[in-house]
Amino acid sequence: MLILHDNIESGNAFKVRLLLSQLGLSFKTIQYDVTKGETRTAEYLKHINENGRIQVIEFEDGKCLAESNAIIYYFALDTDFFPSDKWQQAQVMKWLFFEQYSHEPCVAVAKYILTMLPKDTPRRSEIPNLHTKGYDALNIMEDRLKDHDFLVADKYTIADIALFAYTHKAEMGGFDLSCFPAIVNWIKHVENTDGFVTMYPDGWSRS
Numbered sequence: 001m002l003i004l005h006d007n008i009e010s011g012n013a014f015k016v017r018l019l020l021s022q023l024g025l026s027f028k029t030i031q032y033d034v035t036k037g038e039t040r041t042a043e044y045l046k047h048i049n050e051n052g053r054i055q056v057i058e059f060e061d062g063k064c065l066a067e068s069n070a071i072i073y074y075f076a077l078d079t080d081f082f083p084s085d086k087w088q089q090a091q092v093m094k095w096l097f098f099e100q101y102s103h104e105p106c107v108a109v110a111k112y113i114l115t116m117l118p119k120d121t122p123r124r125s126e127i128p129n130l131h132t133k134g135y136d137a138l139n140i141m142e143d144r145l146k147d148h149d150f151l152v153a154d155k156y157t158i159a160d161i162a163l164f165a166y167t168h169k170a171e172m173g174g175f176d177l178s179c180f181p182a183i184v185n186w187i188k189h190v191e192n193t194d195g196f197v198t199m200y201p202d203g204w205s206r207s
């Protein structure tokens with residue numbers, strides 16, 4: 001069975017859980033506490049990911065693939081979650097790179113600082129800058145979504161999965177989504193797709 005090296009708080013890991021669930025693929029998860037260096041052990045670096053991070057998918061033959069967007073690309077190929085048209089494929093890739101370069105480093109990191117680190121962490125000083133850059137990214141999404149149901153070709157693809165992951169939890173990072181009506185609407189569209197699963201399982205609470 002597929003194994004996802006996972007952390008329930010990670011939007012990057014949620015992308016993979018969501019796509020695998022929507023594809024109807026079975027997998028089990030191994031949870032890591034990323035605040036305790038559990039992905040930095042010699043064993044992990046050697047066998048799972050030399051880059052010392054989740055999320056990693058481990059195949060039945062022991063091969064491991066890291067990087068959330070590479071993982072969702074791999075599983076989406078030849079399915080409805082990745083277009084067959086070359087131009088649309090490139091549009092999907094554009095949003096995946098945008099997510100990793102302009103969105104996740106602000107929207108996800110603000111969530112991490114505000115929800116995972118102690119309240120007196122000096123890293124709170126990063127929040128204003130993260131908000132400025134994060135709002136720039138959200139504005140770009142809002143602009144696209146104000147006259148489209150989904151990010152590419154008006155069809156639900158892995159571009160939506162990649163950006164949904166941290167956007168729908170952006171308020172945990174102190175972002176106010178009420179100024180983004182198109183994004184709020186798109187979140188509802190994604191939540192209504194077949195086989196949608198939530199990021200945090202029912203009854204889950206941070207220990």
Ligand SMILES: N[C@@H](CCC(=O)N[C@@H](CS)C(=O)NCC(=O)O)C(=O)O
Pocket residue numbers: 007010011012013034037039040052053054055066067068069100
């Ligand atoms: N670009 C990577 C990001 C991976 C990443 O930043 N993982 C974080 C959790 S979201 C992590 O494992 N942090 C632990 C560490 O850096 O020690 C992806 O999308 O998979």
